[in-house]
Structure formats: structure tokens, C-alpha cells
Amino acid sequence: MVVTKAAGDRRMAQSGAFKDKSKPRDIRSSNITAAKAVADAIRTSLGPRGMDKMIQAANGDVTITNDGATILKQMNVMHPAAKMLVELSRSQDIEAGDGTTSVVVIAGSLLEAAEKLLSRGIHPSAISDAFQRAATKSVEILTKMSRPIELNDRESLVQSASTSLNSKVVSQHSSQLAPLAVDAVLKVIDPTKDHNVDLKDIKLICQLGGTVDDTELVDGLVFTQRPAGANPPRKVEKAKIGLIQFCISPPKTDMDHNVIVSDYAAMDRVLKEERAYILNIVKQIKKAGCNVLLVQKSILRDAVSDLALHFLDKIKVMVIKDVEREDIEFISKTLSCRPIASLDHFTPENLASADLVEEASTGGTNKVVKITGIQNMGRTVTVLVQGSNKLVLAEAERSLHDALCVIRCLVRQRALIAGGGAPETEVALRLSEHAQTVTGVDSYCFRAYADALEIIPLTLAENAGLNSIATVTELRNRHAQGEQTAGINVRKGAVTNILEEEVVQPLLVSTSAINLATETVRSILKIDDIVNTMQ
Ligand code: ADP
Numbered sequence: 001m002v003v004t005k006a007a008g009d010r011r012m013a014q015s016g017a018f019k020d021k022s023k024p025r026d027i028r029s030s031n032i033t034a035a036k037a038v039a040d041a042i043r044t045s046l047g048p049r050g051m052d053k054m055i056q057a058a059n060g061d062v063t064i065t066n067d068g069a070t071i072l073k074q075m076n077v078m079h080p081a082a083k084m085l086v087e088l089s090r091s092q093d094i095e096a097g098d099g100t101t102s103v104v105v106i107a108g109s110l111l112e113a114a115e116k117l118l119s120r121g122i123h124p125s126a127i128s129d130a131f132q133r134a135a136t137k138s139v140e141i142l143t144k145m146s147r148p149i150e151l152n153d154r155e156s157l158v159q160s161a162s163t164s165l166n167s168k169v170v171s172q173h174s175s176q177l178a179p180l181a182v183d184a185v186l187k188v189i190d191p192t193k194d195h196n197v198d199l200k201d202i203k204l205i206c207q208l209g210g211t212v213d214d215t216e217l218v219d220g221l222v223f224t225q226r227p228a229g230a231n232p233p234r235k236v237e238k239a240k241i242g243l244i245q246f247c248i249s250p251p252k253t254d255m256d257h258n259v260i261v262s263d264y265a266a267m268d269r270v271l272k273e274e275r276a277y278i279l280n281i282v283k284q285i286k287k288a289g290c291n292v293l294l295v296q297k298s299i300l301r302d303a304v305s306d307l308a309l310h311f312l313d314k315i316k317v318m319v320i321k322d323v324e325r326e327d328i329e330f331i332s333k334t335l336s337c338r339p340i341a342s343l344d345h346f347t348p349e350n351l352a353s354a355d356l357v358e359e360a361s362t363g364g365t366n367k368v369v370k371i372t373g374i375q376n377m378g379r380t381v382t383v384l385v386q387g388s389n390k391l392v393l394a395e396a397e398r399s400l401h402d403a404l405c406v407i408r409c410l411v412r413q414r415a416l417i418a419g420g421g422a423p424e425t426e427v428a429l430r431l432s433e434h435a436q437t438v439t440g441v442d443s444y445c446f447r448a449y450a451d452a453l454e455i456i457p458l459t460l461a462e463n464a465g466l467n468s469i470a471t472v473t474e475l476r477n478r479h480a481q482g483e484q485t486a487g488i489n490v491r492k493g494a495v496t497n498i499l500e501e502e503v504v505q506p507l508l509v510s511t512s513a514i515n516l517a518t519e520t521v522r523s524i525l526k527i528d529d530i531v532n533t534m535q
Pocket residue numbers: 045046047048050066067068098099100101102103163164166167418419420421456460488489490491503505
């Protein structure tokens with residue numbers, strides 16, 4: 001163990017017992033520093049004028065993104081406390097889907113506030129408890145300033161989806177993507193009954209080619225695979241669709257095997273056998289009246305052999321192979337049919353019906369197979385996302401996911417608040433007013449908590465190139481005069497009524513950010529030692 005001179009002196013000064021009282025303090029301070037560094041790293045990405053990050057992975061893959069959760073997930077952080085912030089962003093992603101940058105920025109700012117309180121000699125537990133009470137109060141204030149909405153208020157829904165999309169790389173397409181996200185969510189739920197959305201019911205299919213503007217909502221299924229075979233049918237009307245999980249190819253043993261055929265007659269027999277085997281399957285398919293076959297990918301052997309494709313071509317069956325195992329559930333829900341696991345069950349009642357299965361060209365040069373006009377279609381929807389290059393396409397998909405999450409938040413908790421730093425400023429103001437009514441340590445901590453929340457408007461102003469101090473001061477004044485919805489208008493570069501700018505966000509995103517950030521800060525404060533079990 002290396003003991004520096006200063007530390008040694010300090011120990012000597014302490015009463016006889018060899019007890020390092022400074023250790024918990026050092027650990028805490030190192031944790032706070034590490035976590036704050038993470039928050040600072042993504043601060044510049046916050047808001048509509050925030051910067052994007054380019055992340056290069058070890059294998060050379062490049063990602064361009066503005067999404068906090070994505071940036072942090074790809075960042076290689078080592079420090080255990082810094083990892084907590086990465087997890088924090090992930091929790092927010094799961095809980096609300098949006099606000100993943102805000103939550104980390106708030107946590108960083110709260111940690112800085114806690115550090116100052118600690119240096120004043122306030123006990124970490126006292127700070128932690130006070131922060132919890134402050135968070136509860138903040139959520140109360142936010143809830144009070146929120147406005148309830150109905151799910152048939154389409155305009156408000158589109159506005160909140162746009163707010164989320166406006167801070168993304170693909171923001172110029174937000175006018176097209178926002179209504180699409182709203183329609184997609186509304187299609188998969190029953191607005192009167194459902195209070196949650198299963199995003200698994202919305203399938204995002206990414207296709208390279210075209211532009212983000214060509215992104216479309218498809219009432220049915222989309223496959224990016226081309227129909228298999230040499231000359232397959234490209235269009236099938238009045239389709240009878242079979243979703244199969246068995247293979248149409250010669251069976252193989254589980255073990256590695258060799259069959260040595262030495263004479264011509266034997267070889268002929270083998271080929272004949274195979275032909276008969278496959279012909280039998282194809283006949284059954286024809287008998288059931290099936291004309292579109294979706295085949296699950298097989299890892300053991302070819303799911304459909306060339307010979308089988310040849311026969312299926314002849315009887316004019318369109319074959320889509322390589323359907324992923326994890327997509328089967330979505331497909332069978334959409335088609336309202338069960339996947340067929342063996343040939344015995346390949347009967348007409350197990351097939352799904354659709355008006356049209358067609359290979360259609362998309363915006364670009366690529367083609368996809370679309371199944372539309374499905375009978376008894378389940379409550380699902382497919383979004384065909386397009387982009388001109390891989391980076392834009394991936395970010396478009398992530399952004400659309402965020403927008404879907406925003407609408408999901410509104411289905412869960414049907415309330416909206418203004419954006420643009422307005423809620424944080426309002427909470428900061430009301431909370432510091434509240435701090436004056438309490439006494440003792442709580443009063444200090446509440447005020448520190450309130451000031452820490454102003455990091456959001458401060459950062460939004462900073463990122464938009466405004467004078468941050470002047471902007472936040474004006475914001476504070478306007479809120480003190482009762483303008484609850486005064487926020488930072490990045491387009492005009494001034495403080496205005498942000499509702500007129502149509503910048504609104506779900507209440508759930510903000511409350512969850514405050515709750516989760518406080519929770520993480522509290523746990524960081526309570527750590528006084530790091531025990532390393534690694535050698
Ligand atoms: P997050 O990952 O936390 O969602 P964003 O980069 O999406 O981060 O930024 C969200 C913040 O930007 C919110 O505080 C929101 O109120 C604010 N914001 C979004 N659009 C605007 C806008 N047009 N004008 C001002 N503020 C905006």
C-alpha cells in the first residue's frame with residue numbers, strides 16, 4: 001500500500017486508532033467525479049440544437065446518433081459509478097423511451113449539488129433523504145402544471161411526437177414521421193380499454209434505398225426478402241398463406257454423416273427417393289390450396305431445397321424463405337393463423353387469407369414483398385423505414401422508436417406539459433419557494449435541488465448558442481410573474497410562450513426522468529467503499 005506523505009500526516013493527526021476516515025469521502029468524491037464526467041460528455045447533445053455524436057466501434061462500425069441511451073450504450077465506460085449513469089439512461093429508455101439525455105444531465109447536475117452540500121459538512125444520508133422528498137415535491141408540481149389529453153386529440157399527439165423528433169438527426173422529416181408514429185400506435189391499441197402499448201406489435205422494417213421521406217405505414221406485412229426460386233410468381237391475388245416451421249428438403253441425421261454410393265443404380269435410387277419425398281410435401285401444399293409459403297429459417301439444413309423450389313415454382317406458389325424465428329410470433333399474430341410445425345397440420349383451416357401478396361418496388365431501387373388486405377388481421381402494424389445510407393437509416397429507426405415511445409407514454413398517462421425548459425424552470429421556482437417553508441438541512445438541500453434542475457434550460461440555451469445566463473434569468477423572471485409556459489424558443493432565440501411553438505412533451509417523460517435521476521444520485525451518495533474482487 002502506498003501512503004502519500006499528506007495522507008500519512010493526516011493519519012498521525014487522528015486519534016491513535018488506525019482508521020482511515022478520509023476513505024469514504026475520497027470514494028464518494030471519485031464516484032461523483034466519474035459520474036459527472038459521463039453527464040458532461042453528453043450534455044452537448046441535449047435539445048433541438050444539440051450536437052450529434054459519431055461513435056466508432058472496435059470493429060469499425062460507425063454510428064451517428066443524438067440519442068442519450070444509444071451514445072452511452074456504445075461508450076466504453078470503466079468506472080463503476082459511471083456505469084450507473086449508463087444504466088440510468090437505459091432505465092429511462094425502458095420506462096419512458098424519451099428523455100434519455102435529460103435524465104443523465106439532471107443526474108450530473110444533482111451530483112454536483114450534492115458535492116457542494118457534502119463540502120458544507122452535511123451528512124450524505126441527510127442529503128439523500130432530502131433529495132427524495134424534493135423529487136416527490138417536483139413530481140407534484142409537474143403534475144399540477146400538466147394538461148390532460150384525450151387520445152382522439154390527434155393534433156396534440158402529433159405535436160408531442162414532433163417535439164421528440166425535432167432534436168434528432170432526422171428532424172427535417174419530422175412532419176412526416178410524427179403522424180406516422182401516432183397512427184401506428186393508435187392502430188395497435190383499443191383507445192377506450194388499453195392503458196399500455198406493446199411496441200412489439202409495431203414492426204419496424206428497415207430498407208436501404210430511397211429517403212426517409214419514403215417511409216410508410218403498411219397495414220399488413222412486409223418482407224425484405226425476394227420471392228425465392230428461378231421464376232417465382234410476383235403477384236398473388238386472393239392469397240392463401242401458410243406459415244411453416246418444417247423444412248422442404250431431404251432430411252439429415254443429427255450427427256455428421258457420409259453416405260458412400262458406389263454404383264449408378266444406387267445413386268439413381270437415392271435421387272428418386274429424394275424426389276418422391278419432396279413431391280409428397282409439395283402435393284400436400286397444393287392440396288391445401290396454399291399459394292404463398294412463408295418458411296422459417298433453419299439452422300440445420302436448407303429450409304427449402306432447390307428441387308423443392310423448382311416444384312413450387314411449377315405449381316405457382318410464392319415462397320418467402322429465411323423468415324427469422326423471432327418474427328414468427330408477430331407474423332402469426334398479424335395473419336391470425338398458427339405456425340404449422342409439421343406436414344400433417346398443413347390443412348386449409350390452418351392457412352391465412354389475404355387479398356394481395358405482391359412484390360412492390362419501394363422509393364429506391366430495392367423491392368419488398370407486401371401482404372395486404374389480410375382477413376381477420378390482428379392488431380399489428382408494420383412501418384417500412386427507408387433511408388439512403390446505413391447511418392441515416394439506423395438513426396431514423398431509433399428516432400421513430402423514440403417517437404413511438406412518446407405516444408406510448410401518452411397512452412399510459414394521458415397528460416402533457418410544455419417543453420423547452422419550461423417545466424424545469426417552474427419546478428425550480430416552486431421548489432425554492434417551498435424550501436423557505438421548511439427548516440434545517442432540508443431547506444438547504446431543497447434549494448440546491450431546485451437550482452440543479454435549471455441545468456436543463458441552461459444547457460438548452462447554451463446548445464442553441466444563446467447567452468445562457470441571461471436567458472435563464474429571463475426565464476426565471478417570467479415564471480415568477482406567473483407565466484408557467486414560458487420556455488426557450490430556439491428558433492427565435494428568445495424566451496416565449498413555448499406552447500405557441502407547439503413544443504409539448506408527455507408528463508411521464510419528465511416525471512420519470514426526475515424520479516430515476518434522483519434514485520441514482522441517492523445510491524451513488526450512499527456508497528462509501530468499492531470492494532474489488534478482481535485479481
Ligand atoms: P432527450 O434524449 O433527453 O429526449 P433531446 O435531445 O430530445 O434529449 O432534448 C429534449 C429537450 O429538448 C427537452 O427538454 C425538450 O423540452 C427540449 N426541446 C425539444 N424541442 C424543442 C424546441 N423546439 N424548442 C425548445 N426546446 C425543445
